[in-house]
Amino acid sequence: MMESSLWITVFVTAILFCIIFxxxxxxxxxxxxSIPSPKNSCQLPLGTLGxxxxxxxxxxxxxxxxxxxxxxxxxxxLRYGKVFKSHIFGTPTIVxxxxxxxxxxxxxxxxxxxxxxxxxxxxxxxxxxxxxxNGSLQRKIHGLIGSFFKSPHLKHQITKDMQNYVQQTxxxxxxxxPIYIQDxxxxxxxxxxxxxxxxxxxxxxxxxxxxxxxxxxxxxxxxPVKVPGSxxxxxxxxxxxxxxxxxxxxxxxxxSGMSSKVPKDVVDVLLKDDSELLTDDxxxxxxxxxxxxxxxxxxxxxxxxxxxxxxxxxxxxxLTEENMxxxxxxxxxxxxxxxxxxxxxxxxxxxxxETLRMGNIIIGVMRKAMKDIEIKGYLIPKGWCxxxxxxxxxxxxxxYDWPYQFNPWRWKH
Numbered sequence: 001m002m003e004s005s006l007w008i009t010v011f012v013t014a015i016l017f018c019i020i021f022x023x024x025x026x027x028x029x030x031x032x033x034s035i036p037s038p039k040n041s042c043q044l045p046l047g048t049l050g051x052x053x054x055x056x057x058x059x060x061x062x063x064x065x066x067x068x069x070x071x072x073x074x075x076x077x078l079r080y081g082k083v084f085k086s087h088i089f090g091t092p093t094i095v096x097x098x099x100x101x102x103x104x105x106x107x108x109x110x111x112x113x114x115x116x117x118x119x120x121x122x123x124x125x126x127x128x129x130x131x132x133x134n135g136s137l138q139r140k141i142h143g144l145i146g147s148f149f150k151s152p153h154l155k156h157q158i159t160k161d162m163q164n165y166v167q168q169t170x171x172x173x174x175x176x177x178p179i180y181i182q183d184x185x186x187x188x189x190x191x192x193x194x195x196x197x198x199x200x201x202x203x204x205x206x207x208x209x210x211x212x213x214x215x216x217x218x219x220x221x222x223x224p225v226k227v228p229g230s231x232x233x234x235x236x237x238x239x240x241x242x243x244x245x246x247x248x249x250x251x252x253x254x255x256s257g258m259s260s261k262v263p264k265d266v267v268d269v270l271l272k273d274d275s276e277l278l279t280d281d282x283x284x285x286x287x288x289x290x291x292x293x294x295x296x297x298x299x300x301x302x303x304x305x306x307x308x309x310x311x312x313x314x315x316x317x318x319l320t321e322e323n324m325x326x327x328x329x330x331x332x333x334x335x336x337x338x339x340x341x342x343x344x345x346x347x348x349x350x351x352x353x354e355t356l357r358m359g360n361i362i363i364g365v366m367r368k369a370m371k372d373i374e375i376k377g378y379l380i381p382k383g384w385c386x387x388x389x390x391x392x393x394x395x396x397x398x399x400y401d402w403p404y405q406f407n408p409w410r411w412k413h
Contacts, residue, residue, distance in 0.1 A: 047085035055087025089118035097392035116368035119224035155339035186299035193294030
């Protein structure tokens, strides 16, 4: 019986392997046929498409979550050059760590390249996401939200909320307990952003939303496999639960007749427009998508700033001195800190810029080639993805002296 089971296992495995090999070979053949034979020196960059179906996605993701996220790119850049081919997130991809090549692509019009997002990202965002809609509706949403985020009312609210949440958080700290900076900054940033989006205050509902959002965001960089048990599936289920929370808030706002009031958050702004295109589903989906910086990029940036400053006492001293001087001036005048105060601190702005350079919270941008394109002798085939990887450029010694050294003074004008 065991021998029969063993042979069945071997037989099934062999058939499965053959099927995978045939499908993969057919896929590679199709890819090869889609690449024209150039009459000139223009050629597909060196590189590898990796394993069947998954390509090099698993290795890319594992490196992204390591202490050296640039290792995936650095290894291939040294092996193949600054521009190379790969296969990530289910798509054959040309990866560029060359600033000149990336600049040409990003400045191209829609006839050559259009925005592209990994399958896992588009699945999570949905068809009504501001990333996927276009035309007049996209311009309307961009305009409404952009104007609100620039409004004096919101700047005042965020400045006040940030100070309150930071103070409340620090009041809970104890000398005999370790402080996990990223967890603390994540908690503060998420609460500030969620309040600006949907006016939800700290409490049980906020904690529920935060818990679901932590599951949701794990799917942004995952294999595009939507089956029960997969990360993408779990993230989609978490989003459904979050949508219910936001829908309840939207319904409450509609019933309260807020259209005659001054908008307090982004939902108020979109509801006040009274457009039939701005459905409750569209508003709810986009509110969740816009929470991402509060859970991911902003907390990471704040944590890195503290880490870099801890490793550079001179910068920490200068930053403290500049901020304490402002605090004394405001105290003497009996005035509260306001948004514009922070913009008036030159060294603080340099610290932020240097943290952005080294932290690279936005690692790159993807585009899809609409036709065969040649740049600097490299062929980017029609239908392929182009990945402009910023991190390698920001840490390139050809662009910055001592690129791995935290040096805010490099931005001094």
